[in-house]
Amino acid sequence: MTHIRRETGSKIAVMAAMATSLIASHAEARQNNAPAGNDLIGTVTRCRAIEADVARLACFDAAATRLAAAGEVAVVSRQDVEQNQRRLFGFNVSALNPFENSGRAENLQSISATMTSARNLGRGEWSITLDDGSVWRKTDGVEVLFSASRQYPVTVRRAALGSYMMKVANDPPFRVRRE
Numbered sequence: 001m002t003h004i005r006r007e008t009g010s011k012i013a014v015m016a017a018m019a020t021s022l023i024a025s026h027a028e029a030r031q032n033n034a035p036a037g038n039d040l041i042g043t044v045t046r047c048r049a050i051e052a053d054v055a056r057l058a059c060f061d062a063a064a065t066r067l068a069a070a071g072e073v074a075v076v077s078r079q080d081v082e083q084n085q086r087r088l089f090g091f092n093v094s095a096l097n098p099f100e101n102s103g104r105a106e107n108l109q110s111i112s113a114t115m116t117s118a119r120n121l122g123r124g125e126w127s128i129t130l131d132d133g134s135v136w137r138k139t140d141g142v143e144v145l146f147s148a149s150r151q152y153p154v155t156v157r158r159a160a161l162g163s164y165m166m167k168v169a170n171d172p173p174f175r176v177r178r179e
Contacts, residue, residue, distance in 0.1 A: 040067045041075070086111055090134065090156065090164055090178025110157035115168060118148040128166070128176070130154060135179045136166060142174035 043066065047059035067073060085108040113130040121127055126138040136156065138144070146152055152169040156176065159165045167173040 040070055040073060043067075082108075086132070090136065090176075110155055112153065112155050115146075115152045115154045118146065120148060127179070128154075128168075130156075136164075136176040137179050138166070138174055139163075139177050140175040142172060144168070144174065145171045 040063070044060070044063045047056055047063055050056040050059050089108055089111050111132075113132050113134070115128055116131050117129045119127045121137075124138070124141055124143070126144060128136045128138065130136070146168045154169075155167045157165050157167075159175070164176050164178070165173040166176040
């Protein structure tokens with residue numbers, strides 16, 4: 001009989017602790033002007049650290065309920081993020097890009113590819129297509145020395161003030177914009 005009362009008492013204590021933590025996370029989210037379900041995956045992950053089986057299960061149950069109530073949730077792999085960053089490299093879509101890592105070190109700084117074609121547009125302008133399908137337009141007065149009929153290794157890197165520099169083989173770099 002004592003064992004049953006002790007177990008019931010511990011369940012009540014666990015439930016009280018869960019309610020307190022959910023209320024605290026909701027209050028913290030409101031204080032930060034974020035929705036309470038803002039860190040759903042983090043909530044599930046934090047449950048793993050709870051040692052007591054009953055408390056851990058109660059935490060997982062509460063987190064699963066919040067996750068289900070959130071509606072559609074997508075988990076994206078790091079590889080998918082990196083592929084999308086490469087695909088979007090050179091476009092100014094930071095407001096629309098959920099894969100933008102503003103201010104983080106892992107933000108993509110350059111890409112390497114092969115120039116598959118180059119077209120002289122006249123007046124020093126060139127349209128350059130890379131093997132990943134991206135098209136870049138030369139935007140400065142630097143004279144190019146490459147042949148339009150050959151394939152060359154290319155590096156495009158971020159430059160100052162949102163601009164980009166392209167280096168074709170061993171030629172001097174020149175400014176480009178993504179088209």
